[in-house]
Structures are given as structure tokens and as C-alpha cells.
Amino acid sequence: MCKHVLNAQVAIRSPCCKKWFDCAECHAEQESGHELLKALEMTFACKKCKKCFRKDAREFEEADEYCPHCDNHFVLEALVPKAALTVEAEDARVDSRMLRDDRVNPGVAGRKGARPTVFDPDFEADKLG
Ligand SMILES: [Zn+2]
Ligand SMILES: [Zn+2]
């Protein structure tokens, strides 16, 4: 179960190690030895109907946000867990152990509103160097 995108509707098959992940961050945590290979065509598995399909990120249109098999709308605003530090508690400075939770999901605060999705607009930019 993915802890980064709580409402993940699809699993993504990584082009590099051919394993299924809910999001790029899961890959980063489980495959610390290498970076997630970015491919323009990705394989997905719908979590609702359990069927696989491929999508080309270069030609991604609104209609492509739906599973071709069951019309499950899988492109959602990612529901990310609230940062640990927003948990109601006594002053975090009093108990420094609380601050350690920050490393569990570094960068969440920094990409507020960003969708942790493989359809990163940087895909193209990366390819072009
Ligand atoms: Zn990999
Ligand atoms: Zn994840």
C-alpha cells in the first residue's frame, strides 16, 4: 500500500526494474540502488478492474485520464498524508523526536499542489537535456 498517494487508482510498472509501484516515491524507497527510468510510454494497472493498459505521456489527453477498461478516473489530485509536523501536539521543539518524522516524506511541503505522478512535465525537458 502506497503511503505517498493515498488515493492511488493505478499501479505503474517501472520501465527499469519491471516492478509495480504506486508512485515514483515508492520506487525510490524500494529500489534505492537506481533511479526510476522515465519512459514516455508507461504501463499501468487499474486498481479497480485489475487490468493493464499503456499510455503515452506525449499524447496524454483528458480522455486518457480514465481507465480504458472500466472508466475509472485514475488521474486524481493526489491525496498526500499531512506532514507529520502538522499533527496536533505539544510544541515540537520540546520533543525533538517528532522532528524525525520529517524524513519519512521529504519534500512534500516543497511540492504543495504538485501531483506526484509519472506524468511529470519535466519528462520532455529531461529528454531534451
Ligand atoms: Zn527501477
Ligand atoms: Zn508511494
Ligand SMILES: [Zn+2]
Ligand atoms: Zn479499470
